[in-house]
Amino acid sequence: MFRDGENDYTARMWVVFAVLALSCLVSPVAVSAADKQPPKELYDALNALRIDPAAVYSLEASNRIELRRGDAKLSFDEGRLAFFAPFGGRITGAVFAGRGHALALPRDPVEKQQMARFLGAPVLDQDFTSVYLRFTDDSAEDLLRQFKNASAAPQQDTTFAAQWESQLARANPQYSLRILFETLSQHPRHFFYAGLEGTATGAFDVLLDNMRMEQMLFAQPRKTGDSAFYDVWASYSIPGTSPPPVAFHALQYAIETSILANNSLDATATIHLRAETGGERLLIFQLSRALSVDSVADDRGAPLVFFQNEGMSLQERSVHGSDFLHVVLPEAPAQGQEFSLRFRYRGNVIEDAGNGVLFVGARESWYPHLGDASDFADYDLTIRWPRHLRLVATGAKLEEHEEGDSRAGHWRTDQPVSVAGFNLGEYEFASLPSEKHSVDVYANRQLEEALRSHLTRREPDAFTDLPAPFGVPSSRAQLEMPVAPPTPAGALKQLGQEIDSSIRFYETFSGPFPFRTLSVSQIPGTFGQGWPGLLYLSTFSFLPAEAQRRAGLSSAGQEHFTDLVPFHEVAHQWWGNVVGWSSYRDQWIDEAMASYLALLFADSQKLPEHKLRLWLTRFRKRLAEKSPHSDVLVADLGALTLGSRLNSSMSPNGFEQVIYTKGAWVIHMIRELLRQPGGKNPDARFTALLQTLATKYAYRALSTDDLQHEVEAAMTPSMDLEGNRSMEWFFEQWVRGTGIPHYRVEFSVHRGEKGYLVRGKLFQAGVPRSFLARVPLYAGNGTGHAVPLGSVIASGPETPFQFLAPDAPRRILTDPQMTLLCTTE
Numbered sequence: 128m129f130r131d132g133e134n135d136y137t138a139r140m141w142v143v144f145a146v147l148a149l150s151c152l153v154s155p156v157a158v159s160a161a162d163k164q165p166p167k168e169l170y171d172a173l174n175a176l177r178i179d180p181a182a183v184y185s186l187e188a189s190n191r192i193e194l195r196r197g198d199a200k201l202s203f204d205e206g207r208l209a210f211f212a213p214f215g216g217r218i219t220g221a222v223f224a225g226r227g228h229a230l231a232l233p234r235d236p237v238e239k240q241q242m243a244r245f246l247g248a249p250v251l252d253q254d255f256t257s258v259y260l261r262f263t264d265d266s267a268e269d270l271l272r273q274f275k276n277a278s279a280a281p282q283q284d285t286t287f288a289a290q291w292e293s294q295l296a297r298a299n300p301q302y303s304l305r306i307l308f309e310t311l312s313q314h315p316r317h318f319f320y321a322g323l324e325g326t327a328t329g330a331f332d333v334l335l336d337n338m339r340m341e342q343m344l345f346a347q348p349r350k351t352g353d354s355a356f357y358d359v360w361a362s363y364s365i366p367g368t369s370p371p372p373v374a375f376h377a378l379q380y381a382i383e384t385s386i387l388a389n390n391s392l393d394a395t396a397t398i399h400l401r402a403e404t405g406g407e408r409l410l411i412f413q414l415s416r417a418l419s420v421d422s423v424a425d426d427r428g429a430p431l432v433f434f435q436n437e438g439m440s441l442q443e444r445s446v447h448g449s450d451f452l453h454v455v456l457p458e459a460p461a462q463g464q465e466f467s468l469r470f471r472y473r474g475n476v477i478e479d480a481g482n483g484v485l486f487v488g489a490r491e492s493w494y495p496h497l498g499d500a501s502d503f504a505d506y507d508l509t510i511r512w513p514r515h516l517r518l519v520a521t522g523a524k525l526e527e528h529e530e531g532d533s534r535a536g537h538w539r540t541d542q543p544v545s546v547a548g549f550n551l552g553e554y555e556f557a558s559l560p561s562e563k564h565s566v567d568v569y570a571n572r573q574l575e576e577a578l579r580s581h582l583t584r585r586e587p588d589a590f591t592d593l594p595a596p597f598g599v600p601s602s603r604a605q606l607e608m609p610v611a612p613p614t615p616a617g618a619l620k621q622l623g624q625e626i627d628s629s630i631r632f633y634e635t636f637s638g639p640f641p642f643r644t645l646s647v648s649q650i651p652g653t654f655g656q657g658w659p660g661l662l663y664l665s666t667f668s669f670l671p672a673e674a675q676r677r678a679g680l681s682s683a684g685q686e687h688f689t690d691l692v693p694f695h696e697v698a699h700q701w702w703g704n705v706v707g708w709s710s711y712r713d714q715w716i717d718e719a720m721a722s723y724l725a726l727l728f729a730d731s732q733k734l735p736e737h738k739l740r741l742w743l744t745r746f747r748k749r750l751a752e753k754s755p756h757s758d759v760l761v762a763d764l765g766a767l768t769l770g771s772r773l774n775s776s777m778s779p780n781g782f783e784q785v786i787y788t789k790g791a792w793v794i795h796m797i798r799e800l801l802r803q804p805g806g807k808n809p810d811a812r813f814t815a816l817l818q819t820l821a822t823k824y825a826y827r828a829l830s831t832d833d834l835q836h837e838v839e840a841a842m843t844p845s846m847d848l849e850g851n852r853s854m855e856w857f858f859e860q861w862v863r864g865t866g867i868p869h870y871r872v873e874f875s876v877h878r879g880e881k882g883y884l885v886r887g888k889l890f891q892a893g894v895p896r897s898f899l900a901r902v903p904l905y906a907g908n909g910t911g912h913a914v915p916l917g918s919v920i921a922s923g924p925e926t927p928f929q930f931l932a933p934d935a936p937r938r939i940l941t942d943p944q945m946t947l948l949c950t951t952e
């Protein structure tokens with residue numbers, strides 16, 4: 128599922144324990160005796176753990192105690208440290224109050240840069256006054272050994288233990304499931320967590336969790352205004368460690384759901400699963416908290432233990448869209464074993480935007496969903512809904528019929544998809560059938576209430592919901608417009624035809640359209656979403672230009688909703704719904720592809736308006752501007768590979784600001800590098816690259832490393848700037864790095880025997896000294912006509928050059944063809 132235009136992405140999965148524990152590893156360890164106890168009892172016992180009043184240690188400056196975990200060092204200089212009462216014979220926590228110091232140096236330059244953005248220095252170097260520790264590693268043994276060496280003995284201190292009572296009651300549930308998970312696993316992977324109260328920074332987290340893809344994490348929960356963020360200062364893998372493999376894979380989802388008159392769901396989902404590693408008992412599904420689970424049963428109908436949203440803090444809930452459902456199997460299935468789980472649940476995830484406009488809240492998971500955006504499975508949907516509404520869903524519709532006051536329909540996917548969705552409303556409908564696929568467009572006769580009241584107001588103002596560059600209130604002409612609201616259904620046929628042309632256009636680059644039908648349905652608000660075979664498009668995309676203007680859209684905003692958004696979402700049908708992504712570090716690829724292909728399509732439609740140049744220029748301008756509320760240029764917020772981490776309290780819309788703009792430029796630069804001017808099809812190599820990606824990575828994840836590898840397989844000698852058949856330079860600078868180069872040229876002309884000798888220097892700024900780029904230079908003669916001189920491989924702050932030209936250039940133009948993301952003088 129791809130949600131665009133809002134700063135909420137399902138990809139935040141890497142933060143919480145719950146999801147970090149999605150997978151597990153094989154490294155045989157004896158099963159603890161605790162696994163015989165019922166999971167609910169274990170969970171309650173873990174929540175109830177308190178400080179052992181007889182295990183309180185006093186720390187003097189003379190017997191400093193420290194813990195080294197991964198790259199972090201925590202020193203406990205002075206104060207009191209106390210252990211939790213044991214759980215199943217093991218100590219799983221400790222607390223500290225006093226004076227201490229945290230020190231950490233991330234290894235990776237990108238992570239250092241992020242640390243510096245948040246802390247002002249590329250290292251964590253902070254005093255703290257209190258700590259809450261939870262762990263399953265040997266932290267307790269380590270601390271006890273140090274106390275013993277320092278001849279420190281525990282004291283009885285009931286007052287100190289009591290002081291922590293309420294904090295433990297609040298904090299424990301977040302770690303209980305994580306500890307339970309390990310207790311139930313035959314291949315436990317340990318974790319260490321420290322929640323510190325920093326003197327200068329406030330509360331922050333240090334985590335080393337071997338169940339995470341990136342074990343080391345330094346982060347801070349933060350609130351600005353009404354928004355809650357989890358600012359990740361640094362997150363990375365410890366060298367020499369292997370990521371945990373996926374423990375379970377969903378093969379098929381069969382969902383039967385009734386949508387009742389009050390818009391609530393009453394559903395049964397049967398999920399067929401396979402144990403990939405064996406030895407695990409806990410499965411983690413995403414499921415909206417708005418839905419409550421009545422039961423989970425196994426193949427034989429026996430009820431299973433489950434936990435819904437337990438242990439999630441309010442802060443986690445506000446940061447994460449979807450919520451979690453943990454299911455415990457009575458025993459661990461063997462590797463390769465297939466089994467089914469049956470869920471019964473009900474609740475309301477359908478929002479009513481007024482005037483017959485209903486939609487499934489996008490950040491909600493309306494069925495228990497296992498895995499990430501690269502977890503492809505078959506879906507079978509049976510849905511019943513109120514008869515007066517029209518319903519569109521993922522998959523091919525097998526049949527639809529009436530049952531009293533309801534309608535019922537059956538859909539099945541033709542090929543695996545990573546997510547399924549539906550939408551319903553009082554829709555008008557138009558279908559454009561063609562040989563291989565049909566495009567069905569659904570729109571309401573009426574506008575959603577918010578927009579309708581906005582448009583009928585006497586003095587319209589900017590629609591407050593719009594992304595920053597698009598919501599600029601436009602002209603005074605607004606006031607003279609008639610007040611009758613337009614109807615979104617008016618544009619059905621035209622939008623359908625445009626979407627159909629975009630499908631044909633994209634097929635050249637990405638291969639045949641992957642679905643039999645593309646259903647396009649209107650959704651309130653300003654975002655778009657691309658489900659497999661189903662698009663949700665903002666009402667704005669259905670409105671005529673005049674109504675868009677009245678709603679407060681700037682001209683760039685109108686172009687955005689009319690020329691880009693629908694086609695960006697169509698491009699996701701391949702890039703996202705066929706080619707998947709798994710790590711948050713790779714999500715940029717599908718967004719960048721969708722963003723760039725939408726520009727290419729717009730460019731092909733609106734001849735001779737040069738939409739590609741227009742939008743690339745706009746994107747470059749946005750990247751070179753300061754990010755709102757900060758001194759940092761948008762291009763310097765962070766690398767593309769930071770994905771959803773770009774959204775933080777310091778840049779709430781960082782993802783959107785960087786990924787769509789710089790991402791599109793990166794794909795454009797790859798296309799320009801692969802271009803063969805003068806050939807029959809100058810884009811043949813670029814097209815072949817995209818076709819390869821779309822076939823080779825169909826129904827699985829495409830990573831940044833895979834992309835680099837495929838570009839290297841297609842690269843030409845002129846792309847080999849380092850002479851090692853590698854595109855490392857390009858990916859390091861543009862994908863894993865930040866910044867945009869700025870160029871300035873100084874030159875002189877001397878008349879020679881064979882023409883004019885042009886000598887000069889190319890100055891490069893704004894990027895690291897090691898930044899490499901092939902910079903095309905053109906001779907300008909003052910009439911607007913530019914003649915290529917040649918290109919200079921810029922390396923370092925200044926690079927000398929020399930060209931022979933038939934005429935004396937009046938000035939030298941840097942890359943007038945826009946092949947390189949740069950700024951010039």
Ligand SMILES: [Zn+2]
Pocket residue numbers: 129130131695699718721
């Ligand atoms: Zn997108």
